[in-house]
Amino acid sequence: MEIKRIQCPNCGVVLDVRNSKMEDEKVITCPQCKAVLKVRFRHEAPLEAKTVLGGGYNGGETQLGGLKGTTQLASAPNTKSCCLCVDERSYPLAIGLNTVGRKAPSSQASLQIETDDRYMSRRHAKIEVKEVVGIRQAIISNDQNKNATYVDGQELQSGDAVILRDGSEIIMGKTHVIYKER
Structure with missing residues (x-):
């Protein structure tokens, strides 16, 4: 056994x-x-x-x-890194809590996405990246946003936490973001 x-x-x-x-x-x-x-x-x-x-x-x-x-x-499994991709730009996610938002002088987001989209809040979503037994898992939830967040076409409600999969499409405001594992 x-x-x-x-x-x-x-x-x-x-x-x-x-x-x-x-x-x-x-x-x-x-x-x-x-x-x-x-x-x-x-x-x-x-x-x-x-x-x-x-x-x-x-x-x-x-x-x-x-x-x-x-x-x-x-043997330790290959740990994949994960990132958010907007157009041709890649934003790596760190293990732990990542606050995602629009880049602005007053933004306090740890991961600031360069966009002119005023519908994306400066603190739009939280993505917590956990590593357990060599496997990374990213969980998204709303932060201090005034506009909707969608994950794979489903609106993220207050209090929701969704596990992201490789290729998940996230819409924050009017900005389309793809979650990728590498």
């Missing part, structure tokens, strides 16, 4: 996923937030280490070993 320790990208709870049938991928439901998660397993010869890495999350992923006192280390 193979056991993999993961962290739920939605609520942060750490879970041990058992793979008794040696499947390549297993679908589970987080017991805390009820999110549906896909867990991939690698069936390669593991590296054995005598020290156990503390904290569970170290930029890679830690798996529980089959032998007492050992830890299997999986």
Whole structure:
């Protein structure tokens, strides 16, 4: 039986996923937030280490070993960077909270988009980028905007938080923005 320790990208709870049938991928439901998660397993010869890495999350992923006192280390997955693209210009998103808005002398946005669109607020949206077990996830919500925000054609209501996917189209005011993962 193979056991993999993961962290739920939605609520942060750490879970041990058992793979008794040696499947390549297993679908589970987080017991805390009820999110549906896909867990991939690698069936390669593991590296054995005598020290156990503390904290569970170290930029890679830690798996529980089959032998007492050992830890299997999986290679860290390729972490993708993410950005917002407007026309030919790219605006990288940092891990953590990114405030997105129109570039202006009085703008307090951490990511300021150069546009003449007065319908885009100076603090239009918030995009929180989380990295969990080597996977980045970007979540958008409204900030201090007076005009609508749309994600893939759906208006973002006050209090909504939407997970962005590679290629998601965001409209802030009249400005079209594409979310990209690289």
